[in-house]
Amino acid sequence: MKSVKLISILLAITLLTSCNPIRVPKSTMDHQMSSMPQNVIPTKSEWKTPETLKPNKRIPISILIRDKSNKPIQAFETVHTKKMHLIIVSKDLSYFSHLHPIYKGNGEFDISTAFPAGGDYQLIAEVTPKGGGDNSVEKHWLHIDGPIPKSKPLIPDQKLTTMVDGLKITLSFDHLMAEMNSNMTFMIRDAKTNKPIKNLQPYLGALGHAVAIKDDLHEYLHIHPMTTKGNGPKVTFMTYFPQKGIYKIWGQFQYQGRIIVAPFIVDVPKMNM
Ligand SMILES: [Cu+2]
Structure with missing residues (x-):
């Protein structure tokens, strides 16, 4: 009986296929x-x-x-x-x-x-x-399965500064607009002393990683820094938001052996024609 049960569990393993969306x-x-x-x-x-x-x-x-x-x-x-x-x-x-x-x-x-x-x-x-x-x-x-927690509304941050794990991380853009290149910079300071952090460690072969996902989960960006030199306090990523809208951005850095994740919510305006 046990083996019959095991086989039926194995058969019950779901198999789902999806196609790769190619963005042109x-x-x-x-x-x-x-x-x-x-x-x-x-x-x-x-x-x-x-x-x-x-x-x-x-x-x-x-x-x-x-x-x-x-x-x-x-x-x-x-x-x-x-x-x-x-x-x-x-x-x-x-x-x-x-x-x-x-x-x-x-x-x-x-x-x-x-x-x-x-x-x-x-x-x-x-x-x-x-x-x-x-x-x-x-x-x-x-x-x-199980109880679903109330979903948190995605409200754009009024101030692009966050405190994470003893660090104060500020996000800025030289030109925040959809459908064009923008330099996105994370400035990393010590939360207590406000001193710029100059000894970030490489994380997965880069000074940092950033992921941005649009609120409808249809747009996904994984960006790596333009700077390969230095160890902070600024890490700049060239970013291209393909559509206007609200995006959540996570910056990931390594400092003193810890992985730091800094989340931000931004409203990317549409391009002026
Ligand atoms: Cu990875």
Whole structure:
């Protein structure tokens, strides 16, 4: 009886497929659009999770990356020290996690992670098949059973300064507008002394990482700093918001061995014609 039960559980493992949305740059005139995807190899993905998904319990997730003809992709580039970067956000963007699934071979990546509460989560996997320029982005929704906490409204920050883990982090833009390049700068100070931090550590092969997701979860940006020199206190990212609207931005830095996550909510205005 036990083995019958086990087989039925195995059969019950969900198998879902999604296609890779390819974003095409609206303008190819500007070669400075570092955050616009270029030469993206089309991919498909298959996500496997157990059938019952409960919060606060480690959930095994398997992600299979296939090519256009459904063959598992065998070789991936190592980008920022990893073959896959996986971002997990709750639907209201209040929860954020950045993980690195392990490559098992034959196109398959595995990870296990716990979700903080019931509700819907978007999982965003980034891979670069060998020979690709920019990474392919694969998105997948996962529903976690259990009571769903009231969603937190995304209200743009009045002041772009936040205190995180003993640091005071201020975000600024030279020109915040959709459909054009903008330099986004994180200024990092000690929260107590206000002294600029000059000894940030490289995190995953860069001085920092930034992720921006639009409130409807349709736009996703993963940006790396323009500066490769120095260790702070300023980290600048060239950013291109493809659409106007409210975005949540997470800056990630490493300081004294700790990963610092600084969240901000900004309202990106539309481009003046
Ligand atoms: Cu990563």
